[in-house]
Amino acid sequence: MRIQGATALVSGANRGLGQVMARLFLQRGAQRVYGGARDPRSVLEPGVIPVRLAITDPEQVAAAAEMCSDVTLLVNNAGVLADSPLLAAPELDAARAEMEVNYFGTLAMCRAFAPLLMGNSPGAIVNVLSIASWFTNPAMGSYSASKAAAWALTNGIRGELHDTGVLVVGVHCGYIDTDMAAHVTGPKNTPEAIAEQTFAAVEAGRTEVLADERTRRAKAALGLAPGTTASARRP
């Protein structure tokens, strides 16, 4: 499908990657861009239509689907990182919160919008995943578990939507230069680079974005025995 003329909804469009994606959709000729945010007043990108959307709130998800019934391109971008290990975390709260947003929230959005996207096809669902779907840094193990779950869900809905005219794209990348990775001093992707690669995949009908070299190596290493890659080491 083409970005030009598309009607897009981006969750978490008030900052970070979501804000840049929403801006670039408009620059690339999208007909309408809805920007989902927990606080719609924080959607400040000119031309983007604010939508109240906490993806963990079933009523808000249903209301967004009603308001944005003309969507042809859904970007499930909203996500959280609690920077929490699996064994050393004092409680399960962080692991549950990451699962609620990154997995169940994304799943709720896919379920609410799939019928609309099928009706408006050709269309696409883009799920913003991570290198962490495949590479578990022990310092943030529960985030990786949530992104691995979101990867499995992405593959599952692709199967369910086969032959419906709805493309399902998983976007995997290492650190991006946003608030989420503000504490990171090493190399980071720009949000613009992730957005451009995502748009190219959508337009070419490709199901996966491997946005940087580290991510391509992590995917290739899936064929190795667990424990033989850097994911076994402490950071």
Ligand SMILES: NC(=O)c1ccc[n+]([C@@H]2O[C@H](COP(=O)([O-])OP(=O)(O)OC[C@H]3O[C@@H](n4cnc5c(N)ncnc54)[C@H](OP(=O)(O)O)[C@@H]3O)[C@@H](O)[C@H]2O)c1
């Ligand atoms: N930054 C990285 O290094 C990196 C690397 C790989 C993948 N990713 C993924 O890229 C996506 C975008 O992240 P980012 O880097 O732009 O992070 P960010 O700057 O922290 O932005 C996260 C966005 O998600 C929203 N959000 C969080 N919980 C939500 C909920 N329950 N309902 C609706 N919106 C919610 C936030 O809204 P509020 O402003 O209301 O908090 C914010 O708009 C995420 O899925 C993340 O996991 C990031």
